[in-house]
Amino acid sequence: MPTPTIAITTGEPAGIGPDITLMAAMREWNAQLVAIGDIDMLRERARLIDLPINLTPYQPSANPRPHTPGHLSVLHTSTSATVIPGTLNLANAHYVLKTLDIAIEGCQMGRFQAMVTAPVQKSIINDAGIPFSGHTEYLAEKTGTEHVVMMLATDKLRVALATTHLPLKDVPAAITTESLERTLHILRADLHQKFGITSPSIAVLGLNPHAGEGGHLGLEEIEVITPMLEKLRGQDWHLAGPLPADTAFNPDMLAHTDVFLAMYHDQGLPVLKYAGFGEAVNITLGLPLLRVSVDHGTALDLAAKGTASPHSLERAISHAL
Numbered sequence: 001m002p003t004p005t006i007a008i009t010t011g012e013p014a015g016i017g018p019d020i021t022l023m024a025a026m027r028e029w030n031a032q033l034v035a036i037g038d039i040d041m042l043r044e045r046a047r048l049i050d051l052p053i054n055l056t057p058y059q060p061s062a063n064p065r066p067h068t069p070g071h072l073s074v075l076h077t078s079t080s081a082t083v084i085p086g087t088l089n090l091a092n093a094h095y096v097l098k099t100l101d102i103a104i105e106g107c108q109m110g111r112f113q114a115m116v117t118a119p120v121q122k123s124i125i126n127d128a129g130i131p132f133s134g135h136t137e138y139l140a141e142k143t144g145t146e147h148v149v150m151m152l153a154t155d156k157l158r159v160a161l162a163t164t165h166l167p168l169k170d171v172p173a174a175i176t177t178e179s180l181e182r183t184l185h186i187l188r189a190d191l192h193q194k195f196g197i198t199s200p201s202i203a204v205l206g207l208n209p210h211a212g213e214g215g216h217l218g219l220e221e222i223e224v225i226t227p228m229l230e231k232l233r234g235q236d237w238h239l240a241g242p243l244p245a246d247t248a249f250n251p252d253m254l255a256h257t258d259v260f261l262a263m264y265h266d267q268g269l270p271v272l273k274y275a276g277f278g279e280a281v282n283i284t285l286g287l288p289l290l291r292v293s294v295d296h297g298t299a300l301d302l303a304a305k306g307t308a309s310p311h312s313l314e315r316a317i318s319h320a321l
């Protein structure tokens with residue numbers, strides 16, 4: 001098999017994305033790594049964290065070579081303003097999106113076999129006047145994909161989300177029979193295709209406390225979730241639920257479940273991150289390209305300090321491979 005090329009978008013330049021990209025490049029990889037970002041900013045960050053790394057402009061090749069530790073190809077795109085680590089700058093919001101656009105286009109053209117994303121600061125992109133919920137939604141829009149699913153995974157636990165970056169008040173209306181069915185189909189198909197699990201066992205959480213307590217604490221379980229699960233059980237799917245979220249992650253369920261489907265971001269992700277913050281990856285399911293990401297944010301407090309952990313980024317690269 002030819003050596004794959006993995007694009008790494010270096011994320012918010014004031015955050016730890018540049019640091020962890022450079023750190024990950026100090027290791028061997030059975031892939032060509034291409035960092036997408038400002039080469040001068042990356043050189044300066046390497047200097048600040050005292051990393052002896054040689055950065056060279058990326059030259060596309062018909063025969064990519066596996067990554068050499070201490071070297072990194074950079075597909076250069078300029079920041080608009082000088083980067084001060086730890087200090088967000090509105091002027092660089094478009095730059096951040098440009099790095100994503102370059103990676104998406106490279107994947108679509110077959111130049112890159114996957115994109116791995118370092119974290120972006122969602123707030124500064126919005127502050128710059130560009131509506132932006134997250135990579136997940138941006139990638140769906142840019143690739144013309146109607147429905148995608150966010151799934152975070154450690155070696156022992158996978159948690160997918162029925163809704164992603166929504167204010168809590170908008171969550172119930174977003175959980176419809178149609179959206180739930182599409183989410184479950186993507187989850188099942190991608191667990192098969194990307195993880196080799198033919199008929200995954202999916203544990204679906206309820207939306208309300210105690211999964212609605214028989215309708216006394218909300219009706220979404222009775223009106224939306226249960227009918228959809230019944231329909232798919234009739235097609236031989238392995239589904240549990242709707243389960244009360246507070247007791248769903250018990251040892252027995254954990255032992256018999258391939259993926260938990262949470263109804264919203266902060267229902268599922270705190271459990272996953274408690275189980276393995278820094279060890280997990282975030283995979284966007286349902287896309288026509290492969291995107292894997294870190295499990296953490298921009299950690300502005302650690303930028304250019306040399307103390308950020310590259311572990312989740314390294315896991316993301318390994319997962320993509």
Ligand SMILES: NC(=O)C1=CN([C@@H]2O[C@H](COP(=O)(O)OP(=O)(O)OC[C@H]3O[C@@H](n4cnc5c(N)ncnc54)[C@H](O)[C@@H]3O)[C@@H](O)[C@H]2O)C=CC1
Binds near residue numbers: 120121122301
């Ligand atoms: N994939 C992405 O682009 C993601 C972006 N974010 C964005 O990041 C920004 C900041 O989010 P927060 O909730 O503050 O989370 P955060 O993950 O940036 O920080 C939470 C805590 O974890 C620490 N931390 C994070 N990554 C670390 C690493 N690699 N090594 C060592 N310590 C680390 C930080 O120093 C901080 O104490 C927000 O704008 C958010 O939207 C958050 C999650 C994912």
Ligand SMILES: NCC(=O)COP(=O)(O)O
Binds near residue numbers: 133136282293
């Ligand atoms: N908490 C995970 C997260 O916010 C990741 O978002 P995305 O940028 O990968 O869509």
